[in-house]
Amino acid sequence: MSLLRALLVVRLRLHALFAGRQLDRDLDDELRFHLDREIDAGMARGLSVREARRVALTAIGGLQPRREEIRDTRGLTVLWHALRDARIAVRMIRRRPGFAAVVILTLALGLGGTTAMFAVVNGVLLQPLPFDDPDRLVLLSSAPRDSLFGRALGLSEAQFLDVSAGNRTLEHVTLFASRPANVTGAGEPLRASLGTVTAEFFTVLRARAALGRTIAPGDEDPARDPVVVLSDRLWRGHLAADPQVLGRAIKIDGRAHQIVGVMPVGFSFPDEVQGWVPLDVRSWIQSGNSFTRPAMGRLKAGVTLEQARAELASLAPGPDTQPDAGNWRIVVLPLKERAVGQVREPLAILAGAVGLVMLVSCGNVASLFLIHAARRRREIDVRIALGAGRRRLIRQLLVEGGLMALLSGALGLLFATWAVPALLSLAPARAIPRVDLIRIDASVAMFTLALAMTTTLGFALVPALRTTRWAVPVRPTGRTSTDRHDGLHTILIVAEVALAIVLLTGAGLMMRTFLNLRAVDTGFNTENVLTVTLDLPEGSYATAERAQQFQRDALEHLRVVPGLGAVGAVNWLPFGTAVIRGDFVLDAGRPVPADVLVDKPVVSAGYFQSMGIRLLKGRDFADSDSASAQPIAVVSRSAAATLWPGEEAIGQRISLRSQPRPADWLTVVGVVEDVRQQSLTGDVGRAVYQSYLQVPRLPFLTHLTFVVRAEGDPVTLALAIRNAMRGVDAELPVPSVVPMHDIVASRIAGQAFQTRLLSIFALVALTLTAIGIYGVLAYSVSQRTRELAIRFVLGASSWGVLRMVARRTLMLVGTGVALGAAGAVALTQVLRGHLFAVTPTDPIVFGTAMASLLAAALVAAAIPAWRATRVDPALALKED
Amino acid sequence: MSKPADLMQGTLDLLILKILSLEPLHGWAVGQRLTQVSGDVLQVSDGSLYPALHKLEQNGWIKAEWKTTDNNRRAKFYTLTRPGRTHLERESAQWDRVSLAISQVVKLQA
Numbered sequence: 005m006s007l008l009r010a011l012l013v014v015r016l017r018l019h020a021l022f023a024g025r026q027l028d029r030d031l032d033d034e035l036r037f038h039l040d041r042e043i044d045a046g047m048a049r050g051l052s053v054r055e056a057r058r059v060a061l062t063a064i065g066g067l068q069p070r071r072e073e074i075r076d077t078r079g080l081t082v083l084w085h086a087l088r089d090a091r092i093a094v095r096m097i098r099r100r101p102g103f104a105a106v107v108i109l110t111l112a113l114g115l116g117g118t119t120a121m122f123a124v125v126n127g128v129l130l131q132p133l134p135f136d137d138p139d140r141l142v143l144l145s146s147a148p149r150d151s152l153f154g155r156a157l158g159l160s161e162a163q164f165l166d167v168s169a170g171n172r173t174l175e176h177v178t179l180f181a182s183r184p185a186n187v188t189g190a191g192e193p194l195r196a197s198l199g200t201v202t203a204e205f206f207t208v209l210r211a212r213a214a215l216g217r218t219i220a221p222g223d224e225d226p227a228r229d230p231v232v233v234l235s236d237r238l239w240r241g242h243l244a245a246d247p248q249v250l251g252r253a254i255k256i257d258g259r260a261h262q263i264v265g266v267m268p269v270g271f272s273f274p275d276e277v278q279g280w281v282p283l284d285v286r287s288w289i290q291s292g293n294s295f296t297r298p299a300m301g302r303l304k305a306g307v308t309l310e311q312a313r314a315e316l317a318s319l320a321p322g323p324d325t326q327p328d329a330g331n332w333r334i335v336v337l338p339l340k341e342r343a344v345g346q347v348r349e350p351l352a353i354l355a356g357a358v359g360l361v362m363l364v365s366c367g368n369v370a371s372l373f374l375i376h377a378a379r380r381r382r383e384i385d386v387r388i389a390l391g392a393g394r395r396r397l398i399r400q401l402l403v404e405g406g407l408m409a410l411l412s413g414a415l416g417l418l419f420a421t422w423a424v425p426a427l428l429s430l431a432p433a434r435a436i437p438r439v440d441l442i443r444i445d446a447s448v449a450m451f452t453l454a455l456a457m458t459t460t461l462g463f464a465l466v467p468a469l470r471t472t473r474w475a476v477p478v479r480p481t482g483r484t485s486t487d488r489h490d491g492l493h494t495i496l497i498v499a500e501v502a503l504a505i506v507l508l509t510g511a512g513l514m515m516r517t518f519l520n521l522r523a524v525d526t527g528f529n530t531e532n533v534l535t536v537t538l539d540l541p542e543g544s545y546a547t548a549e550r551a552q553q554f555q556r557d558a559l560e561h562l563r564v565v566p567g568l569g570a571v572g573a574v575n576w577l578p579f580g581t582a583v584i585r586g587d588f589v590l591d592a593g594r595p596v597p598a599d600v601l602v603d604k605p606v607v608s609a610g611y612f613q614s615m616g617i618r619l620l621k622g623r624d625f626a627d628s629d630s631a632s633a634q635p636i637a638v639v640s641r642s643a644a645a646t647l648w649p650g651e652e653a654i655g656q657r658i659s660l661r662s663q664p665r666p667a668d669w670l671t672v673v674g675v676v677e678d679v680r681q682q683s684l685t686g687d688v689g690r691a692v693y694q695s696y697l698q699v700p701r702l703p704f705l706t707h708l709t710f711v712v713r714a715e716g717d718p719v720t721l722a723l724a725i726r727n728a729m730r731g732v733d734a735e736l737p738v739p740s741v742v743p744m745h746d747i748v749a750s751r752i753a754g755q756a757f758q759t760r761l762l763s764i765f766a767l768v769a770l771t772l773t774a775i776g777i778y779g780v781l782a783y784s785v786s787q788r789t790r791e792l793a794i795r796f797v798l799g800a801s802s803w804g805v806l807r808m809v810a811r812r813t814l815m816l817v818g819t820g821v822a823l824g825a826a827g828a829v830a831l832t833q834v835l836r837g838h839l840f841a842v843t844p845t846d847p848i849v850f851g852t853a854m855a856s857l858l859a860a861a862l863v864a865a866a867i868p869a870w871r872a873t874r875v876d877p878a879l880a881l882k883e884d
Numbered sequence: 885m886s887k888p889a890d891l892m893q894g895t896l897d898l899l900i901l902k903i904l905s906l907e908p909l910h911g912w913a914v915g916q917r918l919t920q921v922s923g924d925v926l927q928v929s930d931g932s933l934y935p936a937l938h939k940l941e942q943n944g945w946i947k948a949e950w951k952t953t954d955n956n957r958r959a960k961f962y963t964l965t966r967p968g969r970t971h972l973e974r975e976s977a978q979w980d981r982v983s984l985a986i987s988q989v990v991k992l993q994a
Contacts, residue, residue, distance in 0.1 A: 012944040012967070030950075031938075034911060034960045038930065041912040065931035073935045 031074060038064070068390055089403035096404055100376070104408060107372050110772060111412035111456065114365030116419025117765070119444070119452045121358040123424050125351055126451075127442035129344055134270060136210040137302075141339035142312060144177065144299040159299040159334075161288045164202075167299070167334060170319050173312040174301035178204040179283055181297040182275040186541045186737055189254040191242040195539075195737040198232075198256065199277040200297075202285060208302050209273065215239075216250045216265030223264075224282035231282065232261040236269045238278040256281065258543015274298065274342070300339055312336050343437040350758060353834060357510060357765045360503045362455075364769045367500040368776040370463045371493055373405070375783045377467030384471050398468045405464025406457065413456030420444055420452070430760060432753030466492075493780045494816060500776050501820025501857060502827055504769040508853035509828040511762035513835055513842060516849060518759045520841040521752045527679035527688070528578065529616030532569075533744035534718060535577060536725055537709040538736060542702075551705040552631070552697050554732065558710060559608060561728040567716030568725075572611030573696060577709040579747050583681045584704065588692065589664060590647060591657035602643055603681050603691040604660055606699050612638075612676055614711045615744075622654045622674030629695040636695065637670035640678045643690035658692060670694065684751060685840050711744070718743065758838070770857065774864040781813065781868035792872055793879035802873035809869040810862075817861040821854050828853070896936050898979060901964060901972040904946055910959040911937055937962060945971050 039060050046056025064070060097104040132138045144167060145158050159167060159179065168177045180201040187194045199205075206218035213233065223231050232254065234243070243249050253260040261281065272278070288295060303312055316334040337345075377384075384397060421444055428439060436442075545551050555573055562571045576582055584604045590596060609625045611617075620641060629636055637658060644653035653675055659668045670692075681689040699705060710729075714721050722741035730738060749756075785792070792805060832844040842849070903909065903917050915933050940946045945968030951961045964972070 013942070016942055016944060030960065033958070035934070037910070037957065037959050038912045038915075038934075040957075042930070063930045064934075065929060070931055070934060074938045 028071075028075075031071060035064070035070065069393075072393065072396065086403065089400045090407060092400060093404040093407045097407065103372065103376050106775075107369050107408055108412040108415060110365045110368050110372070110775070111408075111460065112415035112419055113768065113772070114362040115412060115416025115452055115456055116423055117358045117768070118362045118455065119416055119420035119448060120423035120427055121355045122451050123420060123444050123448045124427065124436070124442050125355055126448060128351060128436060128438050129348060131438070131441045133340055133343075135273075138339065140303045141208070142174075142301055142303060142309065143337045143339050143342050144301060144316065145335055145337070146296075147333065147335045158297045160296050161285045163334070164285060164299055165289075167301075167316065167319060168204075171301075171312075171316060173304055173307045173315045175304050176204040176208045177299060177301040178202045178208045179285065179297045179299050180205050180274055181283070182277045184539060185256050186258070186539065187238075187242075187254060187256055187279070188258070188735065189260075190238070193735065193737040194238075194242060195739075196238065196278040197275060199274060199280040200283045201280050202283050205280070208300060210302075211267065211271055213265035214268040215247070216263070218265055218267075219280060219282050224284040224287075226284060226287055230256075230259060230261045231264045232256060233265040233267060233280045234263060235267055235272050235278045237272065239266045255543065257539075257541035258545075259541075298342065309336060309338070347436060350754065350838070353510075353838070354758065354761055356834075357507060357762055360507050361765050361769050361772075364500050364503045364772045364776075366459050366463070367496045367503070368772050368779070369459070370466075371496045371776055371780055373463040373467050374492060374496075375779060377401075377471045378783075381471055388472070394472045397472045398465075401468035401472075402461060402464050405460045405468075408464075409456040409460035410453075412460065413453045416456065417444065417449055417452050420448075427761070431757050432750060435754055435757065493784075497773075497776055497780055497816045498820040498823060500769075500773045501817050501861070502824035504766070504773040504857055505821055505824025505853055506828045506831050507762070507766040507769045508856060509825075509832055509849055510835060511759070511766035512849035512853055513832055513839055513844060513846060514755065514759040514762050516842040516846060517838065517840045518752060518755045521684050521755060524680070524684045526578070526684070526748060527617060527677050528744075530743070530745040530748055531616075532714045532718070533615065534712050534714050534721065534725065535709050535742050535744050535747065536712075536729060536739050537577065537580070537707075537742070538729075538739045540706045540708065541736075542706070544733075544735065545706065546702075548700050548702050548705055549631075551702060551708075555608060555696055555705075555708065556627075558729065558732045559610070561731055562710060562712060562725065565712075565721070565724045565728050567714065567721050569713035569715050570610050570614035571710070571712045572614040573608040573708060573710050574611050574615075575606040575696070575704055575707055575709070577711070577747070578615075578679055578681050579751055580709065582707075583689070585689070586660065587662060588658055588660050589662065591659075591669065597646060600646060600690065602660075603689040604694065604704075605681070605691055606694050606696050606704050608696045611711060614713045615679075616713075617679055618677040620675045620677060622672070624674060625693075625695045627697075630697040631700070633698070635667065635670045635698050636673045638674040638676055638693040639672050640676055640689070640691040640693075642678050642688055643692055644672075644675050646690055660692060660694070755838070755840075770860050773857070774860040777813065777816065777861050778864040778868065780816075781809065781865050782871070784812070785809070785868045785872045788872075789875055790879060792875040793877050796875060796877040797880045805872050805875075806869050809865060809872050813861055813865040813869075817858060821857060824857075825850060825854065895979075896932065897940060898972070898975050900933075900936060900940060901945060901968055901975070904962055904964045905969065905972055908961045908963040910951075910953070910961050912959075914962065940968070944968070 039057075042060035042063065043053065043056040046059050047053065049056075051059065133141065135141060146160070146163055147157070161179070164177065164179045167174075171177070178201060180199060182197050182199050184195060185198045187196050187198075201219065203219050203221040203223060206212070211218065214236065216233075218233055219231065222228070234249075239245060239249065249263050249266065252263050254263060255261070256279075267280075283297075303309065313336045316336055319334055387397060388394070424442060424444060428436065428442065540551050540554060545554060559571055559573060562568060576584060585601050586604060588596065588602055607625065609627050609629070612619055612624055622638070625636070625638065639647070639653055639658075647653070647658070648656055653672050656672045657669045658672065659670060661668045676693070678688040679691065681691065696705065710725075712721075712725065718741075725741050726738050729736070792800075795805065828850065829845055836844050899918060899921075900914060903914055903921070909917065911934060914937070915930055918933070937946070937948075941948055941962070945965060946962045947965050948960050948962050950958055953959050
């Protein structure tokens with residue numbers, strides 16, 4: 005095609021597009037002229053006007069099909085048709101606003117939920133880590149040989165050195181950890197999380213400092229001045245983004261550290277830390293202590309994860325590991341697992357639940373489209389009779405569907421922009437990692453629109469194909485009471501009911517788990533208990549005496565605060581961030597029961613009272629149980645029962661050190677009720693309590709929580725408590741006051757979140773299913789109006805008709821319930837690991853789910869049933 | 885009544901272009917002329933004539949204008965354009981080759 009002609013054609017097409025109306029008129033004129041000439045010619049042959057006209061029309065094959073065909077030849081056909089069909093679609097939607105509104109709302113509901121969940125999954129699980137070539141970063145950990153890698157713990161110092169020296173598959177390996185620290189000398193005293201990392205840390209991540217340098221080999225040397233690298237946030241927030249900051253010193257836990265670098269914006273790995281200090285691996289090894297920290301490395305170019313796995317699994321686990329070292333091996337995981345490993349499964353469950361809700365709303369929309377198509381059958385028939393082509397009709401029905409898809413997609417996105425923040429605010433604090441990556445961006449919007457399009461077009465297509473199937477251009481106008489779509493309707497409703505049952509049982513199981521967890525007896529009373537947690541900086545609290553003095557002073561300050569009842573202190577609070585658990589020896593060579601470890605909380609006088617832990621026997625600690633007094637212990641009920649079965653615990657002697665000196669022997673003076681130290685679901689810990697004033701080792705003393713029983717308004721008390729603490733040591737960052745109840749609640753916050761979300765999903769599914777049942781029954785009653793009228797004439801009672809509707813409802817719902825229950829038995833197995841004190845096939849949960857669905861179905865059936873009884877028998881006589 | 889599909893695709897186009905190459909005509913007259921020239925061998929329905937005309941117009945091979953006929957009625961007259969003439973020449977040559985080939989094949993089988 006020559007260029008000139010191409011231009012001409014484009015001009016013609018554009019003309020056709022914009023002057024469509026004029027061209028239509030021209031076409032009508034042209035065809036009329038043709039007809040007139042034909043009629044003239046016919047009359048010239050001796051026909052009557054009527055006859056000539058009929059012959060002419062027959063010859064041309066009807067005017068309307070010709071018009072359509074000719075229109076098709078001109079212009080940018082596709083675009084033209086789309087515009088025209090869209091116009092018709094808008095008209096159709098406006099003619100039946102109820103239908104369109106229900107379809108759009110139902111779909112938008114499903115789409116909104118799905119979009120919100122997709123945004124979360126996309127941000128949390130799918131987005132790459134913010135490092136150079138992040139897929140090459142791997143996490144290293146030692147793990148028992150016989151277990152599938154449960155949790156990534158990390159490597160000990162010796163293992164780290166072994167892996168660093170012995171591997172050939174990794175470029176570099178680093179150990180890293182984070183810990184809370186008090187930062188002073190940079191504006192206000194600040195409690196911040198700091199990274200403790202080896203020099204390879206920044207090399208592995210390929211991260212460079214924005215200012216100065218990162219940590220270099222040799223920085224960890226204890227003989228040299230300590231250094232720190234700051235995060236951009238700390239540098240801007242507390243040092244006014246001072247470019248001259250390099251070389252200045254800040255105090256970390258009371259010790260001066262020289263600032264050698266500042267990292268770029270957004271770099272805060274691991275765990276949102278605000279600074280990094282060197283980790284001295286060799287000093288740890290020399291001290292004889294060992295600590296397991298997360299470790300990571302970067303795969304060498306061309307090395308696969310599997311190759312690294314195979315190589316590292318064969319490395320010797322290292323000399324310092326347990327006697328059963330042969331049972332341990334080094335495992336390798338993608339680094340992302342560290343952040344998302346814990347949430348992958350809960351998120352997958354929630355995403356699956358949302359998917360089910362989406363399916364239910366799809367079922368509703370599909371059945372709405374079927375009903376709609378059936379109602380329009382007459383209209384479609386007329387249009388077929390008037391010469392509209394099948395393709396044309398199908399296309400138009402699809403455009404109608406597409407338009408609704410666009411609207412529901414847009415509305416769904418709107419729902420999602422509202423649902424994402426709502427979802428995140430429902431989630432427990434810090435339960436969802438990488439929250440800053442969760443947003444509704446172009447890819448999420450594309451996902452929604454694609455989903456909306458495929459679903460709606462699918463639903464529009466099936467009825468479109470069905471309704472336009474008949475080749476007979478004009479069908480007799482008789483009543484067709486057989487419902488062609490009945491089978492499909494039944495399948496849809498049964499499926500919806502089944503899906504709703506699955507969601508209801510899932511939500512029910514989580515609900516019972518949550519209630520069971522909440523009912524667990526922790527052994528202490530959280531009511532009105534407030535806590536204040538702080539870490540004493542090593543610099544100003546270098547000895548146990550200093551720490552003990554601080555604790556004594558603080559207790560005295562707190563005891564005089566008006567409105568406070570009992571006051572006490574503990575080093576590691578139950579459900580705190582850590583628990584100290586270890587071995588022990590008993591007096592007179594008594595054998596220690598195998599595999600028994602004890603919790604070793606260190607507490608002050610008044611602690612049991614303030615926590616509401618019942619003293620069962622003997623006495624509590626007192627202020628007089630100081631370093632100079634006889635060393636004593638209070639043991640928990642189960643510790644007493646395990647260590648001295650059938651004997652009196654009081655008066656027994658125990659030491660918490662493996663090679664006790666005479667001063668390390670503790671005499672038991674009391675027995676208290678068992679307390680859950682860490683977990684609501686596991687075993688009750690056996691505890692041996694010591695007096696804070698009698699523990700000489702500083703590491704057991706620096707972390708400290710004060711526990712007070714409030715007798716007044718907690719808010720005003722919190723202020724008074726903080727003032728009291730500031731009065732003890734103004735250098736300490738002011739700690740926040742946290743109700744004990746919140747600390748325990750945070751342990752089941754994950755379950756609370758899952759329960760709440762699953763319940764919302766289940767309710768939405770239940771409502772949608774009820775609406776679906778209502779729609780189908782209402783339609784079937786309206787279809788059978790005449791039949792019902794005849795039945796009434798023949799003497800049927802309202803009661804009989806009611807029974808008929810009820811029977812149909814129960815038939816629909818019963819099948820769905822049975823299928824759903826079977827599906828739920830299979831699907832709720834994925835919840836098994838998340839349940840507590842309830843089996844995945846709990847009969848109460850299943851029964852409640854079925855009963856609520858039946859109830860909802862009967863409510864949904866009530867209006868159609870009532871309408872069925874009100875059918876006027878006179879209708880039996882009427883024509884359509 | 886034969887549908888356009890029955891007539892070899894392009895044949896109708898070719899015939900119309902040929903007829904219009906002699907003189908500008910309106911649609912009805914094109915139909916009459918078609919019946920005339922092809923006798924009873926080719927029956928082109930009025931129904932397929934107009935779509936074909938409009939397609940040719942959209943392709944720029946013919947152009948249309950409204951004129952008054954001899955008995956004073958407005959009618960749409962079609963004229964062959966310069967690209968249309970080129971197209972006609974090329975297509976006629978092609979047609980000659982194809983029809984020659986076909987008639988030879990038909991003879992061969994006969």
